[in-house]
Amino acid sequence: QSVLTQPPSVSGPPGQRVTISCSGSTSNIGSTYVYWYQQLPGTAPKLLIFRDDQRPSGIPDRFSGSKSGSSASLAISGLRSEDEADYYCATWDDSLSPPYVFGTGTKVTVL
Amino acid sequence: QVQLQESGPGLVKPSETLSLRCSVSGGSISSFYWSWVRQPAGKGLEWLGRIYGNGYTEYNPSLESRVTMSVDMSNNQLSLKLWSLTAADTAMYYCARHMGRNDGLDVWGRGTTVTVSS
Numbered sequence: 001q002s003v004l005t006q007p008p009s010v011s012g013p014p015g016q017r018v019t020i021s022c023s024g025s026t027s028n029i030g031s032t033y034v035y036w037y038q039q040l041p042g043t044a045p046k047l048l049i050f051r052d053d054q055r056p057s058g059i060p061d062r063f064s065g066s067k068s069g070s071s072a073s074l075a076i077s078g079l080r081s082e083d084e085a086d087y088y089c090a091t092w093d094d095s096l097s098p099p100y101v102f103g104t105g106t107k108v109t110v111l
Numbered sequence: 112q113v114q115l116q117e118s119g120p121g122l123v124k125p126s127e128t129l130s131l132r133c134s135v136s137g138g139s140i141s142s143f144y145w146s147w148v149r150q151p152a153g154k155g156l157e158w159l160g161r162i163y164g165n166g167y168t169e170y171n172p173s174l175e176s177r178v179t180m181s182v183d184m185s186n187n188q189l190s191l192k193l194w195s196l197t198a199a200d201t202a203m204y205y206c207a208r209h210m211g212r213n214d215g216l217d218v219w220g221r222g223t224t225v226t227v228s229s
């Protein structure tokens with residue numbers, strides 16, 4: 001069981017804005033950066049957001065990250081069919097186990 | 112640009128030892144941290160541990176008693192050994208590169224499937 005909790009699924013029609021939450025604690029999200037990964041069906045995860053709200057080169061600005069206290073969020077605006085994927089938050093944890101943790105994952109469905 | 116390619120046996124028997132390799136091309140292993148991550152079919156991601164180019168390692172405590180990671184600088188490869196396998200170790204295994212010491216994973220391999228079965 002992960003220390004980072006995400007909703008199992010979110011959905012929306014094309015063009016809508018959806019958000020995915022990631023709830024942690026003061027030993028992880030509350031004290032260090034959050035990362036978001038996108039995993040398209042049958043592929044390896046890809047870094048989507050780093051250091052809370054930064055986008056790697058090539059990631060559209062439709063994807064945005066934010067953090068408040070011990071929770072973080074990923075927003076996808078202008079939802080597109082190609083956004084249908086699994087999304088994972090991740091962060092470092094100051095407690096004993098394990099140092100790097102992934103969230104439980106959220107399936108985004110485009111209706 | 113850096114590319115990672117995992118390789119392994121595919122099928123391993125219970126109680127045996129798994130050996131995986133991750134070949135790194137387009138860059139050197141030496142100045143980065145590298146993690147192994149696995150994912151059972153239909154389930155989430157699990158961080159197994161990481162290794163720095165000088166051989167420093169950190170492991171997931173849930174696996175620490177049966178995992179070893181190492182680097183082969185001469186061949187620019189990483190390796191993962193996991194012993195005393197059970198069906199619960201059946202998963203896709205990925206290697207990935209950290210952007211920095213305590214930073215995210217910006218480069219991933221395509222993964223290699225491991226099935227533990229007799």
